[in-house]
Amino acid sequence: MLSGRKEGMGRAAADLSGSETTLDPIGAGVWHKPEPLVLLVEDDAADALLVEELIADGAPGVRLVWANSIAQAGERLAEGLPDCVLLDLNLPDAHGLDALASIHDYTDQVPVVVLTGLDQEQTGLAAVAAGAQDYLVKGRVEPELFGRAIRYAIQRKQTELAAAALRLSQLRAEENARLERGLLPKPLLRGERVIDVVARYRPGRVKALLGGDFYDVVQLADGTVHALIGDIAGHGPDEAAIGVALRLAWRTLVLSGITGPRQLGLLEEVLLAERTGRRTFATVTTLVLDPGVRAARVLRAGHHGMFLCRGGEVDMIEVPGGPALGFLPGQANWPEQELLVPVGAGLMLFTDGLFEGHIGPGSERLGEDGLLNLARGLSGPAPADFVDALIEQAEALAAGHGGLADDVAVLYLKWSTEQGTGSGGR
Helix, strand or coil, X not given: CHHHHHHHXXXXXXXXXXXXXXXXXXXXXXXXXXXXXXXXXXXXXXXXXXXXXXXXXXXXXXEEEEECCHHHHHHXXXXXXXCXXXXXXXXXXXXXXXXXXXXXXXXXXXXEEEXXXXXXXXXXXXXXXXXXXXXXXXXXCCHHHHHHHHHHHHHHHHHHHHHHHHHHHHHHHHHHHHHHHHHCCCCEECCCCCEEEEEEEECCCCCCCXXXXXXXXXXXXXXXXXXXXXXXXXXXXXXXXXXXXXXXXXXXXXXXXXXXXXXXXXXXXXXXXXXXXXXXXXXXXXXXXXXXXXXXXXXXXXXXXXXEEECCEEEEECCXXXXXXXXXXXXXXXXXXXXXXXXXXXXXXXXXHHCCCECCCCCCECHHHHHHHHHHHHCXXXXXXXXXXXXXXXXXXXXXXXXXXXXXXXXXEEECHHHHCCCCXX
């Protein structure tokens, strides 16, 4: 009779699966998953028959697969994971806690309930301390208790796995946050301060620190200041990675003395190497501010204009430029333009996320003209207050229509007070 039962269990091994079992609340006694699968690891045929009878009486609907050794259990587990393992601790190829450790070596994703003899209750307790979900003493188990022990073991294991997955997710999120924070730009200002810098950055992705927009500022030892702002099409993690690559490449080129159209051409080569699709491009504006000269050398690659802020006035300045990086690979031309900057004036560069928020029904957006009107209504405050107030107003207008969904980067540059009167304007 037992050999027939054993043969049936062997055929059931083909039904092993890695899917989860979902249970009713503790004590309900009903299985949500049809026919949950239990692997019995037991070398004694009489004890195996006893387990079959306990399942028939106390856990109807459970399918049982029998393995008579750890080696055979390993073969069964390799075919697929059951919902629970019933493990005898006295096997031909493993004894005591070594048997439990062997099962855990195969998988730690399945709950294990150990079976002990009448004189091995302390061993059962030790097994629970070593990672088993529960232990049952042979000869003292009633069918109802047996079925409940299996149900509880499965549910506890699911809870443990869910908690572990959540913790891993939290650790990864913390690690990503540290990584992103380390990749955020930190202006490199060397020597005597020439330029006051106000920078603001807000990624469009929820809970992210980096987006597809990027900026940087480098002041060389001779007082020359280089500034960059750019926008990768899109604001996901791939675009954020490309933005970081372009920013670091730009800083390297600046420190290597490479400027002008050649600099943009090399940045485009970096973009082409890093992008994941042909539709990925980047808009960029770069500035070079020479010490003692009230002018900025401007390169514009597909990027919109900038604000010239002086006293109570704000104007939109858009010098001639060329196409976005990656739009016409190897064929683009970016003319360098000189922009005169009056004494006391500042330049504010920004990305389109600041003005592309919806402010009304349908497709109505703030737009560049709307942003300019907001800026003119704020003219006068200190640069940091001006930038913060402008962002807050743009956010307030978009708040009822989805908010500022795109990345936002703002860079405000103004000659320091001690430089403002000492340098001759041109």
